[in-house]
Amino acid sequence: MKAIYLTGFMGAGKTTIGEQLGIELSLPVIDTDKEIEKKQGLTIKQIFEQYGEAYFRELETEILKTLPSENVIITTGGGIVIKRENRELMKNNGQIILLHAEIDVVYERIHADPNRPIASKKSKQQLASLYLSRKSFYEDCTIKIETGNKSIAEIVKDMILRLK
Numbered sequence: 001m002k003a004i005y006l007t008g009f010m011g012a013g014k015t016t017i018g019e020q021l022g023i024e025l026s027l028p029v030i031d032t033d034k035e036i037e038k039k040q041g042l043t044i045k046q047i048f049e050q051y052g053e054a055y056f057r058e059l060e061t062e063i064l065k066t067l068p069s070e071n072v073i074i075t076t077g078g079g080i081v082i083k084r085e086n087r088e089l090m091k092n093n094g095q096i097i098l099l100h101a102e103i104d105v106v107y108e109r110i111h112a113d114p115n116r117p118i119a120s121k122k123s124k125q126q127l128a129s130l131y132l133s134r135k136s137f138y139e140d141c142t143i144k145i146e147t148g149n150k151s152i153a154e155i156v157k158d159m160i161l162r163l164k
């Protein structure tokens with residue numbers, strides 16, 4: 001099976017749902033942010049603070065290129081879709097599943113999280129406009145899942161039914 005990439009805005013549930021999907025499909029789950037942190041020996045927050053976002057984006061692309069393209073679930077950072085190079089790699093290597101949650105839900109989940117440098121100190125409106133600036137990139141996916149009020153089990157079931 002070709003790689004499954006989970007994309008979506010911060011707080012959409014990529015990590016939690018990716019882990020559950022991995023259990024259901026008996027596939028390993030690799031998280032791009034965790035791989036970057038392991039390789040750099042720094043947290044995402046520290047990388048942003050010490051080197052800035054542009055450098056983080058380079059690391060993100062570098063990591064994405066090194067990951068397997070078969071029999072794996074790859075959960076991605078919310079900004080992975082910004083770069084065309086990343087979008088093309090994901091499209092060529094596998095299926096992209098977009099997880100979508102409403103901005104109110106996302107805001108509640110992430111606005112107070114000190115470990116999300118892109119979200120901290122942003123108002124709901126600022127996050128909404130960041131989301132809008134990325135929307136068309138997110139929507140260029142294989143499968144879009146509306147998370148709504150569904151449970152993790154329901155979301156994963158829905159995904160499995162729609163995977164090719």
Ligand code: S3P
Nearest residue numbers: 009010011077078079116117118
């Ligand atoms: C980012 C999302 C984060 C992380 C970094 C940048 C973004 O991942 O990669 O803080 O630009 O949306 P999550 O989507 O897992 O929060």
